[in-house]
Amino acid sequence: MxxxxxxxxxxxxxxxxxxxxxxxxxxxxxxxxxxxxxxxxxxxxxxxxxxxxxxxxxxxxxxxxxxSLGFPLSRIRAAMQSLPADRPPSKADWGRISREFRADLDARIAQLEALRDKLDGCIGCGCLSLDSCALYNERDKAAALGDGPRYLMGDRSEDI
Amino acid sequence: MxxxxxxxxxxxxxxxxxxxxxxxxxxxxxxxxxxxxxxxxxxxxxxxxxxxxxxxxxxxxxxxxxxSLGFPLSRIRAAMQSLPADRPPSKADWGRISREFRADLDARIAQLEALRDKLDGCIGCGCLSLDSCALYNERDKAAALGDGPRYLMGDRSEDI
DNA sequence: GTAATTCCTCAAGTGAACTTTAGGTCAAGC
DNA sequence: GCTTGACCTAAAGTTCACTTGAGGAATTAC
The missing domain is CATH 1.10.1660.10 (Multidrug-efflux Transporter Regulator; Chain: A; Domain 2)
Incomplete structure (x- = not known):
């Protein structure tokens, strides 16, 4: 110090x-x-x-x-860009951003729960090798988590 | 092909x-x-x-x-090392690993939910600047998520 | 039999989120 | 007034999970 x-x-x-x-x-x-x-x-x-x-x-x-909630810096920067530049951000400013992140977080938790349940039904029963397995085919669906390991958030709207 | x-x-x-x-x-x-x-x-x-x-x-x-569930390769490798080398893994072998991951996933979801709720109470109310804020001090607690941004899993038992 | 694929290895590049190192400047304590 | 520690910049290194590229061998398709 x-x-x-x-x-x-x-x-x-x-x-x-x-x-x-x-x-x-x-x-x-x-x-x-x-x-x-x-x-x-x-x-x-x-x-x-x-x-x-x-x-x-x-x-x-x-x-x-x-x-610590798993948001990438790019997402955090984007959210904070809506904070006022001319005056110190108010409680309401932070509250707005907080609600935004809260919604994202809820979605991510829901996705994780859905996949977890499929994990139960799918790997648990040994059907991992079947082409009809829901988890196995997860990649084909729009609702899948981001398809790259680097993007756990699923909130990246760019290409790839 | x-x-x-x-x-x-x-x-x-x-x-x-x-x-x-x-x-x-x-x-x-x-x-x-x-x-x-x-x-x-x-x-x-x-x-x-x-x-x-x-x-x-x-x-x-x-x-x-x-x-896609967010597990790092190191964790996946560790789990799969318990699969038999001499015979093809059975349904029971995969089931055991599946239960292991399911437990991790549950823990992660629970942690995320807990942090989400703190986000509500803490950032939402504008107390972010106070030293008594629960999220603010999250890093001091044993239950915190992994303290590096690269380790979202919180399951890494090595140093750091 | 040849052209087009697919496969091989090895090395280097990528992006996120930093840390480390090198070489220096500045301020605080005694 | 000098040493110690905190600060500065710029560049290179680190980890994870890959991809890309170069250069070459094998297989398949016609």
Missing amino acids: AHGTSPRPLRPSGLSIGDIATRTGLAVSAIRYYEEEGLVAPYRTASGQRRFTRADLRRLSFVRIAQ | AHGTSPRPLRPSGLSIGDIATRTGLAVSAIRYYEEEGLVAPYRTASGQRRFTRADLRRLSFVRIAQ
């Missing part, structure tokens, strides 16, 4: 990257990476050091939480 | 990698990769071409299904 034994109150000069790291549990290198990726935009001191506001702290906490 | 317009019956010589690819929906390159990773072990013809048995087809189908 840079500014003493406990992180100083945010005012007047904002938090350093080290302070933010300990507060959010993110690595310093991860925070720099998130800035590169446009997930957060700290201002700089005269000498070029990053300084973070309370709103930045919230953004980064949200990134961490959404990540 | 190598052996005619429709894939020939498995006997006497097994299926080629191309046949397996069309049957499982996997790419040829993916199947080669899975062999490298020890997930399947086809035999070879005199000239070095891969030939797959019915048991191999089942293994690869299982890999595809488990992948």
Whole structure:
């Protein structure tokens, strides 16, 4: 920690990257990476050091939480782009994004449950080799989870 | 397809990698990769071409299904290592692995539901910035999902 | 018998989400 | 006033799960 034994109150000069790291549990290198990726935009001191506001702290906490829920950074960035740039986001702003993610999450859980039930009926009964097996043919259906292992979310609308 | 317009019956010589690819929906390159990773072990013809048995087809189908459920290859390999090497796996063998994955899946769904509910209570109410927020402090708890973004499964028992 | 496929290996590339390293600047504590 | 630690940038490395490409051999189709 840079500014003493406990992180100083945010005012007047904002938090350093080290302070933010300990507060959010993110690595310093991860925070720099998130800035590169446009997930957060700290201002700089005269000498070029990053300084973070309370709103930045919230953004980064949200990134961490959404990540732990399995959302890719691209999705998180997209959602956060709807946050206001001119004023600090309000409770309502965050609530809107939260509801968006909540809906995605519900869908993902439902999909997972459906597949789990097929797993019971299908692998459990040994029919894995049959061409009529529901799980086996899952790939043919529109409702299948993303078809690449890298896209667990199933929310990627681009090509592939 | 190598052996005619429709894939020939498995006997006497097994299926080629191309046949397996069309049957499982996997790419040829993916199947080669899975062999490298020890997930399947086809035999070879005199000239070095891969030939797959019915048991191999089942293994690869299982890999595809488990992948779509979000399990990493390392986990799938670990589970399949308990399959017998000397005889083709029985219905009971697959059933045991299936139950194992089903349990993991249930746990994952439960975790996701718990986090979703916290998302409601926590981000929804705007408390994201408070140090007492449950989601915010999720990382401190043993029950948290894997702490790296690459490990959505939370089933990785190694270091980190 | 030849052309078109399919197959082979090995090496390198891809994308996501970072970390690590190298080489330096700046600020805090004594 | 100097050392120590935190900070900076830029580039390269890491892991997972593959794909792509190069260069060549074997098989199949006509």
